Amino acid sequence: MRDPYSILGVGRSASPEEIKKAYRKLAKELHPDRNPNNPRIEERFKEVSAAYDIVGDPEKRGKFDRGEIDAAGQPRAGGFGAGGFRRPGAGTGAGAGAGGFGGGFGQRGPFGGMGGGPEQSGEDFLDEIFGTMRKGPRGAGMGGGPGAGAGFGGARRGPVPERGADRHYTIEIGFVDSARGCKRRVTMPGGKQLDVAIPAGIGDGQPIRLKGQGEEGKLGGAAGDAIIEVKLLPHEFFARQGDDVHVELPITVDEAVLGAKIAVPTVDGMVAVSVPKGTSSGTTLRLKGRGMPRRDGQRGDQYIKLKIVLPEKPNAALEKLIEGWVKGNRYDVRARFTLD
Secondary structure (H helix, E strand, O other): OOHHHHHHHHOOOHHHHHHHHHHHHHHHHHHHOOOOOOOHHHHHHHHHHHHHHOOOOOHHHHHOOOEEEEEOEOOOOOOOOOOOOOOOOOOOOOOOOOHOOOOOHHHHOOOOOOOOOOOHHHHHHEEEHHHHHHOOOOOOOOOOOOOOOOOOOHHHHHHEEEEEEEEEEEEOOOOHHHHEEEEEEOOOOOOOEEEEOOOOOOOOOEEEEEEEOOOOOOOOOOOOOEEEEEEEEEOOOOOOOOOOOEEEEEOOOHHHHHEEEEEEEEEEEEEEEEOOOOOOOEEEEOOOOOEEEOOOOEEEEEEEEEEEEEOOOOOOEEEEEEEEHHHHHOOOOOOOOOOO
């Protein structure tokens, strides 16, 4: 095994907090539950766990730094523990180690063993980071490596609590409700009902997470969450583009020619808007701050595309008026639409 300090990406003078921080970061990135079916990542995760098992424990780190154990936690040639293995004929005075085995053998070994063990092992750290993602008896999980087995007589722990599964629901709401915000009631399995607050400006397909409202956990584990997916129903004339609202609004011939003040629908209600004289079809007006609410407290805009609409039935008076007007006011709106 490589040097545990280099595996964790820290120097030999790193503080315990720096080592802990480096391990936490790597464990999150490499955990097999986040990288399923990736043997290379799994081996890297085991290597990181083994490295932390050495340098994350003050006693083992001291022995490693003094050369008493190797990177795998095994005693180096020359003895077990601080007392060393006594050579035949060596003295039996103080410090020689009773029976030839120093004080180190009584401590927790690299694979579980007797004695106290580290202040916070890699296994404890993984439980802290991933909670109940780790299934099965302590030491029988995905990490493998040091601490995985019973070692020198150390007993495995029992099953750990498991987090409950998430529940998924879909709520349909109208366009205006999505802009203003609303409440909807969800009926859960067993008949329990929840009132869900839909925030103003929510987008189509955006999820809402209700913590602890999913399946119950096992063995005292935390409950899962309820995840509500919001589906926006299409509107008759409003359309959304980002945080902006678009609407195509019909106007009459006289409103286009003479100008007018007309009522325009917005997600907040009707608003009076002035149509300039001589407005053509396709002219777009902007209502600033009348679009969808944003997370920063601001709002998008509303764009109104004007469309001139003639009467549904032919109008003789209008036709006669236009015929008289066009005789002295003919103009070409398609002059540029020619092929040379």
